[in-house]
Every structure is written in structure tokens, then in C-alpha cells.
Amino acid sequence: MSIHISDKIQHALHHISPHELSQDVWHILQEQKFAGFLPHFVVQHLCNKYQLTVQQLALALLPIAACYATTPISNFNVGAITTGVSGNFYFGANQEFSRTDIQQTIHAEQSAISHAWMRGEKQITDITVNYTPCGHCRQFMNELNSADKLQIHLPHSQHNLLHQYLPDAFGPKNLNIHLHLLDQHDNQLTLNTEDPVTAQALTMANQAHAPYSNTFHGVAIQTQDRQIYHGSYAENAAFNPSLPALQVALNHLILSGEEVQNIARVVMVEKSASLSYKAMAEELLGTLTNVKLEYIAL
Numbered sequence: 001m002s003i004h005i006s007d008k009i010q011h012a013l014h015h016i017s018p019h020e021l022s023q024d025v026w027h028i029l030q031e032q033k034f035a036g037f038l039p040h041f042v043v044q045h046l047c048n049k050y051q052l053t054v055q056q057l058a059l060a061l062l063p064i065a066a067c068y069a070t071t072p073i074s075n076f077n078v079g080a081i082t083t084g085v086s087g088n089f090y091f092g093a094n095q096e097f098s099r100t101d102i103q104q105t106i107h108a109e110q111s112a113i114s115h116a117w118m119r120g121e122k123q124i125t126d127i128t129v130n131y132t133p134c135g136h137c138r139q140f141m142n143e144l145n146s147a148d149k150l151q152i153h154l155p156h157s158q159h160n161l162l163h164q165y166l167p168d169a170f171g172p173k174n175l176n177i178h179l180h181l182l183d184q185h186d187n188q189l190t191l192n193t194e195d196p197v198t199a200q201a202l203t204m205a206n207q208a209h210a211p212y213s214n215t216f217h218g219v220a221i222q223t224q225d226r227q228i229y230h231g232s233y234a235e236n237a238a239f240n241p242s243l244p245a246l247q248v249a250l251n252h253l254i255l256s257g258e259e260v261q262n263i264a265r266v267v268m269v270e271k272s273a274s275l276s277y278k279a280m281a282e283e284l285l286g287t288l289t290n291v292k293l294e295y296i297a298l
Contacts, residue, residue: 006030008068009067021046036068036092036115036257040086040087043087054087054126055126055153055159058081058083058126062080063130065091065112066079066108067093068092068093068111071094078093078130080127080128082115082124083124083125083128084121084123085125086122088121091255092108092114094107095247095250098287099287103240104247107137108129109127109133109137113127114248114251117181117248123144123146124144124182125150125151126153127150127153128153135166136241138162138165142162143209172211175211179211181209181234187207197267198220198267198294201268204217204218204220204245204269205232205233205245208233209232209235213273213274216271217245217268218268218269219248219281220267221250221252221253221263221266222264223262225262229250229253229256230252231246231247232245246277246281246285264291265294266281266291266293268294270295270296271297281295
């Protein structure tokens with residue numbers, strides 16, 4: 001049986017000092033049912049109370065972010081926190097799925113970025129990680145609308161620009177792509193439906209970032225208590241770091257404090273051009289639940 005996120009966080013609190021800060025964070029997360037983000041006013045309150053900079057607070061909270069990791073393959077938990085231009089903190093952690101391809105994995109930086117995206121963040125200013133980002137994640141971050149000024153912070157080294165980690169980078173600008181990840185998208189897809197889950201999947205397909213393949217897809221997951229979690233496809237100039245919508249939706253669910261075993265429905269809406277993510281989504285979903293993918297092609 002999986003350990004509930006509340007138990008993981010409870011066990012991680014001793015890594016945070018002072019003790020009063022750990023208790024404040026515990027009560028805040030408990031009140032929001034362990035959704036892994038902190039609104040800007042909470043961030044500022046904690047910084048003022050404990051005389052910390054925003055960056056010092058993010059570093060201090062990395063053990064909490066890492067609690068959201070699912071690592072049945074590596075047993076190596078990576079935590080990340082993105083800071084939005086709004087001032088909000090969005091937690092992220094690596095998500096691994098056994099009994100399927102290793103390419104289905106979500107890296108911690110992808111997790112934190114897509115979590116911010118699904119909560120409506122418009123731009124990311126900073127990302128704080130407990131381990132140095134791998135090349136895959138550096139390339140994924142290069143797709144962001146803030147890539148040129150994005151700062152990366154590690155426990156041993158802070159205030160580093162992304163392009164210090166990715167010199168002579170290849171990205172959307174090399175392909176004359178002017179609409180970047182986290183920019184507002186409208187892919188002008190239409191579908192007549194009165195089903196709220198399908199409607200949410202359509203909304204996610206319409207905000208998908210897929211300028212290289214023009215294959216747009218979105219996913220909506222409904223849980224047994226009728227909550228809906230969603231994901232949009234995030235494509236990358238280097239192709240392989242692209243993040244499918246099902247992974248984004250699963251990540252949104254997990255970082256909201258929900259559990260995969262509570263999934264009741266999964267709907268994918270896709271307008272396929274040169275690609276289709278239907279088979280990949282069905283395979284991953286089949287390793288997690290008996291719920292079948294409801295696929296709608298436009």
C-alpha cells in the first residue's frame with residue numbers, strides 16, 4: 001500500500017529548521033489538503049516571520065517538495081520548486097511508472113513547471129532543485145517564455161542563469177517559433193459536448209504547446225469524488241523532452257495531494273497531425289488503473 005503524502009511530509013519535517021517553520025508549513029499544507037503549492041502572500045508571510053529571502057525559503061522547503069516523488073525504479077527522490085512571476089511557489093518531484101517504458105517518466109523540473117502551468121502561472125522566474133538539473137531538463141526549460149532570464153538555484157550554488165547550464169543552446173528561436181511554453185495559446189479546436197470532463201480535456205488541447213508537430217492534445221482526469229485534474233501537451237524543440245498531456249494531468253493530480261488509485265475517468269481529446277499519443281497514454285494508464293482511456297479524435 002502506498003504511503004499517503006501527509007505521512008511523507010510528516011516524516012520530512014525534521015529536515016526543516018527552525019522547528020517553528022516546519023510546523024507552520026505543516027499546518028498550511030494540512031489546511032489546503034496537501035496541495036503542493038504556496039500562494040504569494042503565504043510565501044511573503046513566512047519570509048517576513050523567519051527573516052528569510054524568497055530563495056532561502058525555497059531551498060529550505062525542498063525536502064517537502066521531494067515528498068511528492070514517486071520512485072519505484074530509482075528510489076531517488078528529486079524535489080523542485082518553481083517561483084512564478086506571481087510570487088507563488090509550485091512544488092514538483094520526479095514521477096516514475098513501473099511496468100512501462102522509462103520514457104514515460106516525469107522529471108522533477110518538468111513536474112514543477114507543468115504544475116505551475118496547470119495552475120495558471122504565466123511565467124516562471126526561478127527554479128530551485130535539490131540536485132543539478134540533467135541535460136533533459138535543461139532542454140525542457142529552454143522552451144519556456146522566460147528561458148533567457150530564468151535563474152536556477154541549487155543548495156550549493158544559487159543565482160545561475162539557465163544558459164550557464166545550457167551554453168550555445170538550441171531552442172524555439174532557432175526554428176522561428178515565437179509562441180513559447182507558458183505563453184497563452186488558443187489552438188481553435190471545437191467540440192460540442194455537455195460533459196464537463198470532456199470539455200476540460202478540450203480546453204487543455206486548446207492550450208497545448210505543440211508548434212513543431214501541430215498535434216494538439218489535452219487530458220482531463222476525474223476522481224471518485226468528481227474532482228477534475230487536467231493536463232496539456234508540452235512539446236519541445238529537441239522532441240524527446242516533450243511532456244505528454246497524460247503525464248501533465250497525473251502530475252497535477254499528485255501535486256494536488258490526490259492519489260492515483262482514486263481515478264474514475266480519463267478523457268483525451270486530440271487533433272492528430274504527424275503524431276498521436278493515444279497508444280502511449282493507454283499503455284501508461286493500463287499500468288496504473290483498470291479505468292480505460294476515453295479517446296476523442298478531432
